[in-house]
Amino acid sequence: MATDITHEVSVIEGKPTLKEIDATIIKPMDEMPNIKFFIAIGFTTTLLLIGVFSLGMAFYRGVGLWGVNNPVGWGFAIINFVFWVGIGHAGTLISAILFLFRQKWRTGIARFAEGMTIFAVMTAGLFPLIHVGRPWLDGYLMPHPNQHNLWVNFTSPLLWDVFAVSTYFTVSFVFWYMGLVPDFATMRDRLKNSTVVSKVKKTIYSVLSLGWRFSNRHWSHYEMMYLVLAGFATPLVLSVHTIVSFDFAVSIVPGWHTTIFPPYFVAGAVFSGFAMVQNALIIIRKVFNMEHIVTLDTLEKMNKVIIVTGMMVGYAYGMEFFIAWYSGHEVESFAFLNRAFGPYTWAYWIMVSCNVIFPQFFWIKKLRRNIPFMFVIAILVNVGMWFERFVITVTSLSRDYLPSSWAYYVPTIWDIGLLIGSFGFFFTLLLLFTRTMPVISIAEVKSVVAGSQPTRHKLGHHEEDEHNG
Amino acid sequence: MSNDNIVLYERKPLPAKLPLIGWSLLLIGVALTVLAFSIDNVRASYNLIIVLMMVFSVGFGSLFLIALEHIVGADWSVPFRRLTEIIAAVLFATPLIALPLFLNLNEVFSWLNPVVMDSDKYIKNKSPYLNESFFVIRNIVVFLFMFLFYFLLVGRSLKQDKTGKADTKKWSTKISAIFLPIFAILITVVAMDWLMSLEPKWFSTIFGVYYFAGSVLAALAVLTFIAITLAENGYLSKYLTEDHYYNFGALMFAFTNFWAYIAFSQFMLIWYANIPDETMWYMQRGGEGWMTVSLGLIFIRFLFPYLALVTRPSKSNPFRLKIIAVWVFIAHYYDLYWVIMPEYTKKTELHAPVYSWFEFTVPILVLGVLIVVFSLVAGKKNLMPIGDPKFRKGMEFHL
Numbered sequence: 001m002a003t004d005i006t007h008e009v010s011v012i013e014g015k016p017t018l019k020e021i022d023a024t025i026i027k028p029m030d031e032m033p034n035i036k037f038f039i040a041i042g043f044t045t046t047l048l049l050i051g052v053f054s055l056g057m058a059f060y061r062g063v064g065l066w067g068v069n070n071p072v073g074w075g076f077a078i079i080n081f082v083f084w085v086g087i088g089h090a091g092t093l094i095s096a097i098l099f100l101f102r103q104k105w106r107t108g109i110a111r112f113a114e115g116m117t118i119f120a121v122m123t124a125g126l127f128p129l130i131h132v133g134r135p136w137l138d139g140y141l142m143p144h145p146n147q148h149n150l151w152v153n154f155t156s157p158l159l160w161d162v163f164a165v166s167t168y169f170t171v172s173f174v175f176w177y178m179g180l181v182p183d184f185a186t187m188r189d190r191l192k193n194s195t196v197v198s199k200v201k202k203t204i205y206s207v208l209s210l211g212w213r214f215s216n217r218h219w220s221h222y223e224m225m226y227l228v229l230a231g232f233a234t235p236l237v238l239s240v241h242t243i244v245s246f247d248f249a250v251s252i253v254p255g256w257h258t259t260i261f262p263p264y265f266v267a268g269a270v271f272s273g274f275a276m277v278q279n280a281l282i283i284i285r286k287v288f289n290m291e292h293i294v295t296l297d298t299l300e301k302m303n304k305v306i307i308v309t310g311m312m313v314g315y316a317y318g319m320e321f322f323i324a325w326y327s328g329h330e331v332e333s334f335a336f337l338n339r340a341f342g343p344y345t346w347a348y349w350i351m352v353s354c355n356v357i358f359p360q361f362f363w364i365k366k367l368r369r370n371i372p373f374m375f376v377i378a379i380l381v382n383v384g385m386w387f388e389r390f391v392i393t394v395t396s397l398s399r400d401y402l403p404s405s406w407a408y409y410v411p412t413i414w415d416i417g418l419l420i421g422s423f424g425f426f427f428t429l430l431l432l433f434t435r436t437m438p439v440i441s442i443a444e445v446k447s448v449v450a451g452s453q454p455t456r457h458k459l460g461h462h463e464e465d466e467h468n469g
Numbered sequence: 470m471s472n473d474n475i476v477l478y479e480r481k482p483l484p485a486k487l488p489l490i491g492w493s494l495l496l497i498g499v500a501l502t503v504l505a506f507s508i509d510n511v512r513a514s515y516n517l518i519i520v521l522m523m524v525f526s527v528g529f530g531s532l533f534l535i536a537l538e539h540i541v542g543a544d545w546s547v548p549f550r551r552l553t554e555i556i557a558a559v560l561f562a563t564p565l566i567a568l569p570l571f572l573n574l575n576e577v578f579s580w581l582n583p584v585v586m587d588s589d590k591y592i593k594n595k596s597p598y599l600n601e602s603f604f605v606i607r608n609i610v611v612f613l614f615m616f617l618f619y620f621l622l623v624g625r626s627l628k629q630d631k632t633g634k635a636d637t638k639k640w641s642t643k644i645s646a647i648f649l650p651i652f653a654i655l656i657t658v659v660a661m662d663w664l665m666s667l668e669p670k671w672f673s674t675i676f677g678v679y680y681f682a683g684s685v686l687a688a689l690a691v692l693t694f695i696a697i698t699l700a701e702n703g704y705l706s707k708y709l710t711e712d713h714y715y716n717f718g719a720l721m722f723a724f725t726n727f728w729a730y731i732a733f734s735q736f737m738l739i740w741y742a743n744i745p746d747e748t749m750w751y752m753q754r755g756g757e758g759w760m761t762v763s764l765g766l767i768f769i770r771f772l773f774p775y776l777a778l779v780t781r782p783s784k785s786n787p788f789r790l791k792i793i794a795v796w797v798f799i800a801h802y803y804d805l806y807w808v809i810m811p812e813y814t815k816k817t818e819l820h821a822p823v824y825s826w827f828e829f830t831v832p833i834l835v836l837g838v839l840i841v842v843f844s845l846v847a848g849k850k851n852l853m854p855i856g857d858p859k860f861r862k863g864m865e866f867h868l
Binding site for chain 2: 235238242246249250251252257258259260261262263311315316319320323326327328329363
């Protein structure tokens, strides 16, 4: 006999007490970090240093160090920007959209994904600032009256990016911080004023918790605020990558100008974001013994989202190809044939196999629940999504309308150094996050432990209640 | 649970006048269509495409909603699934509606005209895809796939009423997973064949998604209206609450926004790039007379439903929801009129929107088809899936 399908599996395994939940989640912040942590952060800061050095060189010698030239004027900088903005999409999708869909399984992973969003958007934001080439002019990106009469080009989607990404960052940050407030209060209350260190910690957490006292009124305001912010954040998630897709799609460059770009970019962003959350969480839950909170069921659900969004991306690849032929325009058809069979054919097929073919393994339940396997697939998805941006940016530019100026783009060592540095920046921030703030929402996890939900009358139980109102 | 024995649903036969209304609307519709074809078969064909696309939207959209429920494991929608299944049966009417069109393909699709084909190399290039035999074959394939999945998804659910077998759920989930990717391709083929190829030169990669967004809205609107009307008159369970209805409102709100997003993306990118081969489609709809209709689309399809649904009470108030559902359904008609009829006025060089009894046949026929199919298929069936193990849980749904 099959299991009772009406019974929903609890998001949290076992039945930990509230105190145990506090202890499990706060443990990484209570203890001195162990040697593994120092090795990990040593590694990521090394990567970061490589990036800082490459950046210093780019500032000192100029962006001529990079591989960009005519005709490929957009190289790694824009690829990395789009890649990292995409990674930042999973967080708000999980915390806002899944919240509106009343998906309880988001509880275990929402906070972490939100944190990732913040760091990914920060990483992404670096690239346009660098790519400007004259970083002292970055201030003019924000339109303001100035004595040089220097104004931004309001009709350029690159400017809309400035607004979209900064709005997105602000709202994501507020959303993330508001969710943290009750948890900061929990941490404040746990600390005793015994040592100097705990006094300092207590002060910090007291300030951060904004006077939260777990009162009924606090919670009712909090819940309303959370719902409203989720409602705001949802269209924002869509808008950000939509506008990023406009960067390409408004240009009359073959392979860029296609109407499906906005939803296709959003689906791709969620796809890669989920893969990154998956990768990081698999490690975190193991290292911090949180396997009963971030359960295998949750990971399986994430894999389902990965396969769905992967197929959406596949649909877009297919449509683009078909319409390129259907339109009958030589340049369009050429752009796509060139992607698949031209000089960058290797990049194109890495993209297709990583994004469309490999996720299909998740049709098999055993593989969907196999942790090492999903870890590998998630890495491949990230590789594939990075290459997607590479293929879009580079193939179209390297062979555009004028065959005499066609050129093969090759990134230089400084380009790669910056890419490595961006990973270092992102993962260093992530590691610091795990030591300073609860990576899982303590308050929300408590609300999904079996038995904590409000019980309602079963149907027909209290008929008279209905008459009374 | 101590109250497993309470009766959540008791079948109450649908009123006898329902088929009567349906058949009379259908007969009037058919008679008007026949008359229209005999007077002006070009205009009648264009209008019949609207009918086909509307019925198709409702049927295919409903099938999508059923699959969606299975695959995400939703609880709230289980009590309404039988209604969705009955509504999805309108798919069986689509070949009948398409038949007169298949006989009149030359009247609407200019790519069938060898003169047009040869005059433009871009259109000529499409001939491996846009030719009569392939068009007919792939549409028959679409019909066959639809029927296949209808039986696979709905058949077992009906049997479940008697057997109450739980493993049906597992089967349905698997079928839904297979169905959804195929659905994406099929609805794209339909949208491109019947809507996009009306202007053979024009192309847009997002067009399938555009029709999908509208279709889900149409299906949701029909479901919402039928569900609430039946519940209010005691044909469904008395234990349904406003919390159940809330999801109808929320989904209509979400898809209204989704439609607007897709419509805006398509328009914005084409307007900005300003390539004549793409803008021609919007230029046709921005010409004299059509401009008003185009602007109206923004209000009718997006702004009004958006404002009407944005607050929480309007998402669950049954009276308001019914009005909004009717509005959303009319808006879908308006949208399809806006997509299809400018091609007719272009062909006939009228260059201004037309609306007379020719066009008014469309809503009569659509309503006739919907009501007749609903009353025929509902017949002696239960209107709620009483054998579904999740039925009780669905009834106990609270926000």
